[in-house]
Amino acid sequence: MLRRYLVASVVAFAACGEGGASDGNDGARIDAPDDGVNRTQLLTHLGSDIFLPMYTDFEASAATLSTKVAAYCTALEGGAVGATHDEAKAAWRAAIDDWQAIDAVLLGPAAMDGKILRDRAYAWPLVSPCGLNRDTASRWADPSTYDVTTQPVNERSLAGLEFLLFTTETAHGCPIVPPGWDALGSNLPAARCQHAAALAADVATTAQTLATAWRPTGGDFAGQLGRAGQSGSMFPTEQAALNAISDGFFFADRMIKDMKLAQPAGIVDNACATVQEPCLREVEHLEADHGTFAIRINLAALKTVFMGGEELGFDDLLRAAGSNDLADRMIANLDAAIAAAAAIDDSFVSALSSDYTDVVAAHGALRAITDDLKTQFLTVLALEIPDDVATDND
């Protein structure tokens, strides 16, 4: 849950503040001795204690979201919405928070096959308001013709749900009027809710699929991680398993640093062609204005996986390899980035206009992390960059 990651990061950050960057977390953590790390233990711990709970949390929150959206639709039909809309929105926030922790270090079934399952759960930046409005109208006209499983990912997922639950826009946003749109009239909220219910059920199914794939009673991906290098594991070596996890760390580079911070802030090229000026079209969670929380959770989860929570993590691997300074620096940089994200206004949209320097500072803090990730972290642990197709090397 969100609280777990925030508490972990706050504890780590507080310890850092007391002890300084170089020895910040030693007091709070039960780490392996510097002279060795049992990689099997590390992988088992990460799989069973860190990753698996993330997926079961998401499974639960996605199921709750589906229930809450259905309740909202029922209330709409009865003409007494009451608090059901707010409850549905809150359930969406809970679900997306759980997903943001997973997305921060994507591993396993969600990261495979072109990330199909990832996109079904949360496809951002792929989201099509026009497509969602078109589906809303066609589904309202004839629900039997709509099958969510055949829809493109930019018309599904938590990103599509965000639009349907939060938008107040009544224009369709398409080049041509979608069939049935004009007939919706005052039924638009009900139609959007019905469509959201279908999407929420689809997300809940995906969440269940993912959690099952990780559970020992299902695909046992957590177990496969722990048994890396042994028969029955998809990882031929422990190094390959570590590499798969480290691939996920690079979400911090192209997604958090570049897409979530730099593009909206005009630090890098964006859809608005602005330079050092905001571009709202690039903001994640624009409808819910939840972007700051997403960044905070991403960073907290990144740190949790990197440090293995309070047990074995990649920092211990670095220490065992004799790179205490790198481990200390990376933890300090993670803490700095978490602190920088905490300083951004809760409303990312507001932050872009009134709190711009904090957004820029967070971007700079992220770069310190990704510079180490792309360089010494890879060389010391002999890891490869993500999406590397393992072509030859000489």
Next chain:
Amino acid sequence: MGLAHFRTCYRPAVTEALRARASIAAGRPVDIASLAVFRMLFGLVMAGSALRVLTAGWIGPMYEEPRWFFSYPGFAWVKPWPAPGMYVHYGVLLVLALAVAAGWHYRVALGLFLVGFLYSQLVDVTNYLNHHYLVVLLAGLLIVLPAHAAWSLDARAGRVDRRETVPAWMVWLLRFQIGVVYVFAGLAKLKADWLLHGQPLNLWLAARTETPIVGGLFGDPRTALAMSWAGFLFDTTIALWLSWGRTRLVAFGALVGFHGATGYLFNIGLFPVIMTTGALIFFPPDWPRRLLRRAAVRVEGAAEPPGRAARIAIGIYVVLQIGLPLRHVVYPGALLWNEDGMRFAWHVLIREKHGSVTYVAKFANGKQLEIPPGRWLTWRQEREMSGQPDLILQLARAIDRDLAARGFRDYTLHAITQVSLNGRRPAPLIDPTVDLRTLGDVGARDWVLPAPTEDPPVVEY
């Protein structure tokens, strides 16, 4: 008798006698069998290589997914075929390689293979591998040698005059080429990181401690140091041991073990296979007949020393093959850091290097725009570029053209870089104050900062 007298009266005679003896030796007929087998194995290995590319899912990442490609000077016009053209391309290469192995329309097949293989390499500099360069050289040599004059479909069909022998220089040329790879790969290891610190082998082995039986040793840095020295000594001397009859068999056994081990431990693809099959050329030219217990051929006949044109061509080739790998000696700075003279020089697997690069356009109005390489490159391309200054500059020029085309004016373009070499703390590779737009292709590369002077770390588990 003075030295001057010797120079005047005897040296020309001695030189002439040596030249005559060398010419006779070079032209001496030897069994064609080893050359024919070299052709077959080369073709089969190349067919396997093409099949690998087709089936390993590499076409997409190498040719279809990149939005932009790094080009060799003068070859920016070489672009990959539109999808699925590269699949067809490698399919054709596979067929051509099999034709080479079978000796079916050999020279046409090998010529087309060479052009097609070169094309696949020229598309993107980040595809460069030392063994790809070796393939180009070997194909270039084989195309001028009559390796299809025996044990080939061409010979059987009468498309080429069947031969039992070839002049010895043809076999020597291939031995020279294989020997050059080993010797310069060995000399490339003559560096403090390799010989004093056991890096980068220490980093690589420490990540492979789960290797069956011997993995426990890999966490000990002394293992890496011992293997570094073994690799250095092996590479620098193996051609010598292979050339000497008394040590040849043992040397070849060691070679098979060496390449087997490196092929198992490291992701170097077909390099071990190419070198192992290539090293067979050091055996007596009739080794295939002996192996197959076939009757030896009569190697008598008139000597066929290389003609004047061939001698000149061979001379140029030899000078180039020795000069290119040594060119870095005259370049300033540390080779592993600035990569000046790294390609076409057999610097095989001697560094672990990763970098982070961000381009920054600084405008006259005080604003600045960052350009992450990820906007232009795949992860694989970014990895290759990040440690190579010439590629960093090449992308800078493309970014500059793009910015200018989009109407940006009055700016300078800089690269913010951090590079870790053999596990060292990251250090800037490119001077961030230099406007990359002002740099030319020639002249001192003073925009590349000096290499870190600290020792690399040593990993111990």
